[in-house]
Amino acid sequence: MADTLHLAADPVELTAELVDVPSVSGAEAELADLVERSLRAQTGLEVIRSGNSVLARTNLGLPKRVILAGHLDTVPVNDNLPSRLEDGVLHGLGTCDMKGGDAVMLNLAATVDRPRHDLTFVFYDCEEVEAARNGLGRIERELRSWLDADLAIVCEPSNASVEAGCQGTMRVELRTSGVRAHTARGWMGVNAIHGVGEALRRLESYSARTVDIDGCVYREGLQAVSISGGVAGNVVPDLCVLSVNHRFAPDRTPEQAEAHLREVFAGFELTVTDSAAGALPGLGTEAAQELVRAAGGTPVAKLGWTDVARFAALGMPAVNFGPGDPTLAHTQQENVPVNQIRQCREVLHRFLNED
Amino acid sequence: MADTLHLAADPVELTAELVDVPSVSGAEAELADLVERSLRAQTGLEVIRSGNSVLARTNLGLPKRVILAGHLDTVPVNDNLPSRLEDGVLHGLGTCDMKGGDAVMLNLAATVDRPRHDLTFVFYDCEEVEAARNGLGRIERELRSWLDADLAIVCEPSNASVEAGCQGTMRVELRTSGVRAHTARGWMGVNAIHGVGEALRRLESYSARTVDIDGCVYREGLQAVSISGGVAGNVVPDLCVLSVNHRFAPDRTPEQAEAHLREVFAGFELTVTDSAAGALPGLGTEAAQELVRAAGGTPVAKLGWTDVARFAALGMPAVNFGPGDPTLAHTQQENVPVNQIRQCREVLHRFLNED
Numbered sequence: 158m159a160d161t162l163h164l165a166a167d168p169v170e171l172t173a174e175l176v177d178v179p180s181v182s183g184a185e186a187e188l189a190d191l192v193e194r195s196l197r198a199q200t201g202l203e204v205i206r207s208g209n210s211v212l213a214r215t216n217l218g219l220p221k222r223v224i225l226a227g228h229l230d231t232v233p234v235n236d237n238l239p240s241r242l243e244d245g246v247l248h249g250l251g252t253c254d255m256k257g258g259d260a261v262m263l264n265l266a267a268t269v270d271r272p273r274h275d276l277t278f279v280f281y282d283c284e285e286v287e288a289a290r291n292g293l294g295r296i297e298r299e300l301r302s303w304l305d306a307d308l309a310i311v312c313e314p315s316n317a318s319v320e321a322g323c324q325g326t327m328r329v330e331l332r333t334s335g336v337r338a339h340t341a342r343g344w345m346g347v348n349a350i351h352g353v354g355e356a357l358r359r360l361e362s363y364s365a366r367t368v369d370i371d372g373c374v375y376r377e378g379l380q381a382v383s384i385s386g387g388v389a390g391n392v393v394p395d396l397c398v399l400s401v402n403h404r405f406a407p408d409r410t411p412e413q414a415e416a417h418l419r420e421v422f423a424g425f426e427l428t429v430t431d432s433a434a435g436a437l438p439g440l441g442t443e444a445a446q447e448l449v450r451a452a453g454g455t456p457v458a459k460l461g462w463t464d465v466a467r468f469a470a471l472g473m474p475a476v477n478f479g480p481g482d483p484t485l486a487h488t489q490q491e492n493v494p495v496n497q498i499r500q501c502r503e504v505l506h507r508f509l510n511e512d
Numbered sequence: 513m514a515d516t517l518h519l520a521a522d523p524v525e526l527t528a529e530l531v532d533v534p535s536v537s538g539a540e541a542e543l544a545d546l547v548e549r550s551l552r553a554q555t556g557l558e559v560i561r562s563g564n565s566v567l568a569r570t571n572l573g574l575p576k577r578v579i580l581a582g583h584l585d586t587v588p589v590n591d592n593l594p595s596r597l598e599d600g601v602l603h604g605l606g607t608c609d610m611k612g613g614d615a616v617m618l619n620l621a622a623t624v625d626r627p628r629h630d631l632t633f634v635f636y637d638c639e640e641v642e643a644a645r646n647g648l649g650r651i652e653r654e655l656r657s658w659l660d661a662d663l664a665i666v667c668e669p670s671n672a673s674v675e676a677g678c679q680g681t682m683r684v685e686l687r688t689s690g691v692r693a694h695t696a697r698g699w700m701g702v703n704a705i706h707g708v709g710e711a712l713r714r715l716e717s718y719s720a721r722t723v724d725i726d727g728c729v730y731r732e733g734l735q736a737v738s739i740s741g742g743v744a745g746n747v748v749p750d751l752c753v754l755s756v757n758h759r760f761a762p763d764r765t766p767e768q769a770e771a772h773l774r775e776v777f778a779g780f781e782l783t784v785t786d787s788a789a790g791a792l793p794g795l796g797t798e799a800a801q802e803l804v805r806a807a808g809g810t811p812v813a814k815l816g817w818t819d820v821a822r823f824a825a826l827g828m829p830a831v832n833f834g835p836g837d838p839t840l841a842h843t844q845q846e847n848v849p850v851n852q853i854r855q856c857r858e859v860l861h862r863f864l865n866e867d
Contacts, residue, residue: 200755305609324696339839341679341816343733350736350754351716357709379700380748381705387738390683390757394737399705402695402745433744448834463698484694488645 162195164267168502169247169495171260176240177248178443182230182286183242185209186324189229192280197265202278205300209282210292212303213266213458215275221444222275222306223509226293226464227259227313228284233262235489246492253481253491258312261480261502273510277306284464293464298472308444309468314481317504319452319496320459321373321438321445321476323466324404327414328382328431331399331422333357338393346393350386352398356425357381360401363421367405371440373458375406379421400430404460407435436466439474451508452478478505517550519622520578523857524850526600526615529794531595531604535724537585537641540564544584547618547635554622559632559839560655564637565647568621570630577661578864581648581819582668583639590844601847608836608846614668616835616857626866629799632661639819648819652826660772663799664823665860669836672852672859674807676728676793676823676831679759682769683737684782686711686754686777695749701748701806705741711780715756718776723761726795728813731763734776734848746753755785759815762763762790762824791821794829806863807833833860 162174180188189209196204196507202213209229214222240249247257252297259280266278279294290295333353338346365377379401405414411432414486419427439445440456449456459465459477468475478495517529535543544564551559557568564584586606595604602612614635623631636647643649652659688708693701720732734756742751760769766787774782794800795811804811814820814832823830835852 326696326746339816340733340737341681341733341759342839343735343759344731346735348715348735350739351712353739354709354712354716357706359714361706362701363708376699378695380695380698380701381741382695382745382747382749383742384705384708385740385742385750386736387740387755390737390755391681391733392737397739400742400745404696404698440762461694484697 160194160358161198162191162263163472164195164199164263168260168264172247172252172361172493172498173240173242173258174254175259176251179234179238180229181229181233183284185229185282189282192229195263196266202266207296207300208292209298212300213294214277214279215272217272217275219272219275222277223444224277224279224304224306224309224468225262225265226279226281226311227262227311228253229259230282230285232285232487237489245496246494248492252493253314254392254486255313255481256480256481257498258314258494261498261505262312264502265509269356269506269510272509273291273387273511274509276509277303293467297467304471306450308442309473309475310448311463311465311475311477313463313477314477314479314483314486315477316482317480318347318454318501319449319456319476319478321371321440321456322407322469323459323461323463324375325409325411325414325435326433326462327403327405327411327429329401329403330420330428330430331401331425332345333393333397334427337395338394339387340391343393349394349397352473353384353399356399356422359421360463366406368408370406370408371438373438373456377406378404379473387451405435407437410434433462434466434470436475439469442474445474445476448476448508452504456485515549516553516621517546517618519550519618523615523619523853526618527599527602527607527612527848527853528595530611530614531606534589534593535584535586535698537590537638540637540714540794544637547584550618551621557621560604561620562651562655563647563856565651566635567633567655569612569632570627570851572627573628574627574630577632578799579632579634579659579661579664579823580617580620581634581636581637581664581666582610582617583647584614585637585640587640587842592844600851603847608669609841610668610834612836612848614855615862616853617667619857620860620864624861624865625770627864628866629864631864632658640663648822652822654730657745659826661828663797663803664828666818666820666830666832667834668818668832669834669838670840671834671837672835672855674810674811674831674833676726676795676812677824678812678816679730679761679764679819680764680769680790681788682758682760684756684758684773686753686756686780688750690750692743692750693805695746695748697767698748704749704752708739708754711754711777714776721761722830725761725763728793728811730813731758731815732761760790762792765789769772788817789821791824791830794824797829800829800831803831804862807859812832813821820858829847
């Protein structure tokens, strides 16, 4: 392995180099070391290390600051290493999610020589595991001032389009209860599984909202994700538990989403088991508008939940912008078209560097 | 423990003696030994042993033969031994299910001195466990001729009423399938749990038959007994499995019951996982009519499935008639009113003995 990476060279080669250093969540040390050494070799950057995260920033006293963020970890290896370039597409674990984006960020750290805004680069660990281990969360708790900025760009795969904001997510549990009885005398009991029929009926006929915010169209959803009930093959069951996942547009807070679900499932015992706020697209700010213009095209709504929401919660506009198709993330055959890597690098360089 | 039981004495005391020899399924040897020795001490009975079952019969060449059958085993001990007599009620494991009935049978073996029909007594093992271990099934396979008769009386608890025939039981599995998708893009998938809503709707609105056969009223039932589905909290599930238990009156064969369920659940993938035929009450025969007259009152339908159905399948009328409330079977507080033990003994003695 190279002692440092050649950051200013081709971001496609850089992507392959990053991919070929495995960095499954919790085992990012080797890659973080390499990224840290490579960034420290640059001039004009303040670099610090936090666990397996590496942070770097300019301190030029410019009026505005832009954060670029990317996680270093991947989901587990699935017989998809090392990287392989074929017909303009780079294949392998992490190519899409999200070492292509990391490579773009590293290249920018070395090539934006006349920045229009001060820049902060955040390469963090443990994004692909439970929220409590997320490196960005740790940085927020321990190095809060490193996250002050006017715009955050999370370089997660977005097909090289600006994906703005993100939807919120909420999981609720509906429990129906009944009265046990022997099935030979079923009329002496109350069947809790039958009682769930009405909730499934409402799910089936649910009409999800489509919400337009700043030109971004968010399509909501309400889906049963698990169901379980039953005591024995000859017993009328007295309990059934249905879990439902709601994805809601960022014009609603989690509290408003919960109130909506309580209305949809009126008459059922409902418990919120998990929720995360969405993020408004925040495209009204000048910095965000500049990025949209640099990217060309029309920004689209981010439907999944990403760490964009963490930045939005800190009070700044935040967008996703990175190479790769997000629907390929976490699949064995994940890949990234190399032209998207180059395109993202060009757009961001145009946005961040003085002409 | 006594070397032999005093069979001709009070059947209530005899019940207590049987209860106080624990005989959880598979561990009936000690009780079977005691029953075998006690029967061998009687005159006029041919006695054989098969595993932990004991069989005894008269061979008087009478025109008709009546079988009396009872299992010796109990469900597991649940801090409810030894037996305890209180205010005319005998409490303890097996008092109700079914050592009260066994005691009546043993008493009859010793006191019916001028039988109107030849008699066969079957005390068998492992009724309370999976059907493959059932002692009566083993006897049917290995000692088939011992089960030839014109009427079978299974002395399971029936509140000292003649319960005639029994309902059939069938379990079916409905599987709905769908297409997985991320819940953030739920419209790209097909939710298999939502798909079960229609089956639950049909269950909810199902109108069960009530069937009168020979004056016995059978009340059918159709109950969901388990449901499961779900992949992960953020995935549209592609499979849901619903198990349904159908109890059907003995005017239908299992094949007819299955055809009925395929009609009820038309459009769903349905698999029969388990079924057992019911038994017609068979009260039209002379022997059955005599028993009904001896018992007084009106025979009622047996709703649960019992070994009565095994005898019915062998081509003879079969009824339940024994002391104890069947809804107390398998409960910690099971008990039997002693007057029901005495009443069953008197009814059967009157039925089986020449005046």
